[in-house]
Amino acid sequence: MRLLAGALWPAPGRGTRRYDFGGELQTDAVLALGKITLVGHELQDRYTRLGWNFDAADVVLSGLARTDVPRRLPDAPDRIRARGLLRQLKLLHLADRPFLELSRGEQRRVLIARGLAFKPEILILDEPVAGLDASSRQALIETIDQISEHTTVICSYHQAANLPRSLNRMLRLKDGHVIESGPIPASAKAPLGPIPGVAGGAQPEPAAEERLAERRAAGGKPMIEVEHANVWLDHRRALADINWTLYEGEHWQLTGPNGAGKSTFLRLLHGQLRPAKGGSIQFPGIDDPGNVWSLRKQVAWVSPELQAGYWYPTNVRQCIASGFESSIGQTRRLSATENALVDELLEQFELEVFADRNVKALSYGQFRRVLIARAVVHTPKVLLLDEPWEGLDAGNLDLVTR
Numbered sequence: 001m002r003l004l005a006g007a008l009w010p011a012p013g014r015g016t017r018r019y020d021f022g023g024e025l026q027t028d029a030v031l032a033l034g035k036i037t038l039v040g041h042e043l044q045d046r047y048t049r050l051g052w053n054f055d056a057a058d059v060v061l062s063g064l065a066r067t068d069v070p071r072r073l074p075d076a077p078d079r080i081r082a083r084g085l086l087r088q089l090k091l092l093h094l095a096d097r098p099f100l101e102l103s104r105g106e107q108r109r110v111l112i113a114r115g116l117a118f119k120p121e122i123l124i125l126d127e128p129v130a131g132l133d134a135s136s137r138q139a140l141i142e143t144i145d146q147i148s149e150h151t152t153v154i155c156s157y158h159q160a161a162n163l164p165r166s167l168n169r170m171l172r173l174k175d176g177h178v179i180e181s182g183p184i185p186a187s188a189k190a191p192l193g194p195i196p197g198v199a200g201g202a203q204p205e206p207a208a209e210e211r212l213a214e215r216r217a218a219g220g221k222p223m224i225e226v227e228h229a230n231v232w233l234d235h236r237r238a239l240a241d242i243n244w245t246l247y248e249g250e251h252w253q254l255t256g257p258n259g260a261g262k263s264t265f266l267r268l269l270h271g272q273l274r275p276a277k278g279g280s281i282q283f284p285g286i287d288d289p290g291n292v293w294s295l296r297k298q299v300a301w302v303s304p305e306l307q308a309g310y311w312y313p314t315n316v317r318q319c320i321a322s323g324f325e326s327s328i329g330q331t332r333r334l335s336a337t338e339n340a341l342v343d344e345l346l347e348q349f350e351l352e353v354f355a356d357r358n359v360k361a362l363s364y365g366q367f368r369r370v371l372i373a374r375a376v377v378h379t380p381k382v383l384l385l386d387e388p389w390e391g392l393d394a395g396n397l398d399l400v401t402r
Contacts, residue, residue: 001040001124001156006032021121034066037115040126040156041364041391044107045308047099056102056110057082057095063117085113088146090139101233104131104304104387105258109140122152127364129157130390131304133257141165158393222247223285223382229275231264238264241279246382248285263303266384270301286381296326300375303386307371310359316370317355320345323374345373350399364391372400 002008003017006029010017018025019032046052046068047059054062058070060082065071074082086092089109099107108131115123128144129137141164144153148166157163163184172180224246231239239261246252246269254262267273268281271292275281283289286298300323312329314322320342321330334342346352349369359367368391375383389397 005036005038036122037118037120038124039111039115048308053098053100059099060114063114089113098234103258124154126156136258225282227280229279266386271295299382300380301384302371302375315356319359320374323377349373
């Protein structure tokens with residue numbers, strides 16, 4: 001997709017790339033940059049990594065000027081158009097909200113509105129519905145279908161349920177090679193629904209539920225206790241009077257629409273955020289929770305934000321090894337036992353072939369698998385997974401789930 005958008009060049013002597021805008025064939029990628037817009041994980045991660053926390057409306061306004069960030073004071077027509085694009089994506093209520101305080105799915109839709117501000121002839125969307133709840137997915141797919149009436153749309157996707165109805169041609173790739181090209185069969189356009197193998201989660205075994213009930217009845221020691229927790233982000237209450245207890249042996253699914261506070265709640269449990277006065281979070285089952293490094297080793301966290309911020313030049317093996325200290329980058333030599341654990345995870349997550357590859361040369365889904373392996377290398381007491389399936393195809397989704 002980056003090749004099509006003009007962001008990458010074909011290898012010298014290994015092929016050409018031609019564009020036909022206005023009836024004349026050209027190979028100039030600079031022309032393509034003015035006609036094609038690409039929206040995907042990398043763009044979204046750049047905003048997170050560089051701390052570009054502009055209001056949503058200003059992010060869209062940057063699209064009018066074809067810049068990464070707003071660089072001039074907008075006039076009234078520009079503001080009207082930016083808000084009109086947010087309205088088209090059903091996001092007008094978020095116009096004045098800081099971008100980095102939005103949910104992952106809300107951010108993605110704001111960036112699509114920004115992409116439309118370019119008035120592109122071709123709009124390339126890399127997994128546009130990743131991180132969206134069912135309602136937002138349906139709304140965005142309907143919007144993409146509307147956009148396709150006047151703009152050529154190219155989408156990448158992993159699940160047929162994520163396929164806009166307007167798409168009519170398919171290019172299937174494997175290991176960098178085209179293995180299929182042609183019309184999309186009607187049968188491939190499955191009705192929008194839950195992502196296979198994820199939504200709803202596995203049902204707990206009755207015996208496990210009985211053991212948990214016995215532990216609670218006997219006054220078992222909880223791992224984490226949250227009482228009357230309120231969390232405020234940018235003068236907005238993101239979590240309201242939360243009361244929750246985690247016992248050893250419990251495994252929770254956190255659900256809710258985009259913007260409901262799921263990521264904020266996980267950051268609270270990870271110790272990144274603290275409750276406002278009057279609320280509390282305690283870690284009875286965690287050793288020395290007052291020491292941030294001790295807490296990080298026992299409560300592991302994987303999220304799109306971690307992936308966006310992991311910009312340290314390191315290979316896959318070193319990235320997994322950094323999990324022993326919960327650091328960004330490997331900070332010490334490993335023991336023989338620790339090296340054996342890393343080898344085991346490389347095999348378990350089918351990452352052996354990538355062991356010496358720089359993590360930034362991986363696909364988004366491959367890097368996500370590496371970060372999950374990093375999180376479990378030191379066997380944490382609590383594992384927090386925020387949108388763990390984002391960027392994973394069906395095969396990798398099944399691998400990580402197992």
